[in-house]
Amino acid sequence: MKDITYGHFVSDSWNLFRRNVKHLLRNPESLFVSIFLPVILMLLFVYVFGGAIHTGTEYVNYIVPGIIITCVGYASSMTAISVTQDMVGGMFDRLRSMPVHSSxxxxxxxxxxxxxxxISTILVIAVAFLTGFEANAGLLEWLAAIGILGLFLLAISWLSVVFGLLANTVExxxxxxxxxxxxxxxSSAFVPTDTMPTWLQAFAANQPMTPLIEAVRGYLIGTPNTNEVxxxxxxxxxxLIISFFLATAIYKRKSRT
Incomplete structure (x- = not known):
């Protein structure tokens, strides 16, 4: 059996990444939820509900960050499900018997x-521009928004892995x-939190999704966002840190059983 070096780790991770991409392309449901649902939701909210919702700016400008965050949540279920499928379907046991890095x-x-x-985020932004989205962001603001979204994507991805490792069934x-x-x-994804009932405003304003959405919105359309960032x-x-270490610990524990 070969020693597992850093080069082997990178190669193993790359091969398993390619495998997941192929599974996505061969699974219409996963492809729809992950790639096309964000675009459909944005068009639905902009053209069906947008005329009745007043946010102080064009609704398409207001809603883009919320749509991105919402659909990452939907896609997280696909990640958790695919991890669980590997755990209960024999892929996990097969890898344990091979000279493959455990992580x-x-x-x-x-x-x-x-x-x-x-990919879904890029599609949402592209379609948003086609429907009238007007960003006030310069290069630095775009980079900052991308960085914030990247942190969110990584954190939710690792959290989904934790969920997938803990689950015993796909359901x-x-x-x-x-x-x-x-x-x-x-949250403030679709309407300002101050339009909600008083008893709900405190939760909506202080849960993690609202500062995330306001931070991205601030970078893209210029609303104040320092505290939110x-x-x-x-x-x-x-x-991200907690989910990474939890996923690693759970995976190692399952490897020893």
Whole structure:
């Protein structure tokens, strides 16, 4: 059996990433949820609900960050499900018997999830411009927004891996991610939080999705976002670190059983 070096780790992770991409392309449901659902949701909200919702700016300008965050939540269920399928379907046991780095399976899933969500984000922004989106961002603001979104994508991807490792069935994995899918609806994603009932405003304004959305929105259309940026870095930087170490610990524990 060969020694597993850094080069082998990179090669193993790359091969497992390619495998996840091929599975995505061969799975119409996953492809729809991850790539096309964000665009459909944005068009639905802009053209069906947008005329009745007043946010102080063009609704398409307001909604783009919220659509991106919401659909990453939907896509997180696909990541959790694919991890669970590997765990219960024999892929995990097969890799344990091979000279493959133990973490490469997790890296492959996270990389696949990150690329999948990045493609959907690019599509949403492209279609948004076609429907009248007007960004006030310069190069630095665009880079900052991309950085914030990248942190969020990585954090949610690793959290989804944790959910997938903890679940014993595909159905359970899907239900674990419900809160990630649900939180954007109780935030500033689609309407300002001050339009919500008083008893709901405190939660909506202080849960992690709202500062994230406001930070991205601020970079793209110029609304104030200094505090939101710091809160986003704290929330999702912490989530990324915790999720990474949790996923690694759970995976190693399962490897020993």
């Amino acid at each position: 490469s399976l997790l890296i492959g899933h996270v990389a696949g999830s990150f690329i999948r969500n990045s 359970t994995a899907s239900s674990f991610t419900f809160i990630v899918m649900f939180l954007p609806y109780i 710091w809160l986003t870095l704290i929330w999702f930087g912490s989530l």
